Amino acid sequence: MDNPAFRGKLQARARVPPPLPRMPVNSEMPPSSPSLYQDFLAEREEILKHKWIKSEEAGHDVGLEVALVSWALHHRETWKNERGSLPPRV
16 A cells, blocks of 8 residues: 555654754863764774774785774773873773
C-alpha cells in the first residue's frame, strides 16, 4: 500500500536535520584547560606521525586503523600522562 500523504510527511521529516549542540564560546571555558577539540587534534597528529613511522618500517602504507590501534596500545597512556591529560593509574 502506497500512501502519498504519508510518504510526503516522512520525506519532509527526514529532510530536517537535528539541531546541533551549542558549542561553548572560548570565554565560557576555563583558561587553563585545553578544549576537548584541541586534545583531539593533538592526539590525531601523534597518531598520524605513528602511522608514518610504521608505514616506513613496513615499506607500505599500514593504514590508519592499524596505526591507531598500535599507538593506543603502546603509546597513548604515556603520551596522555606527559601532557597531563590523564591521571596516573593506581
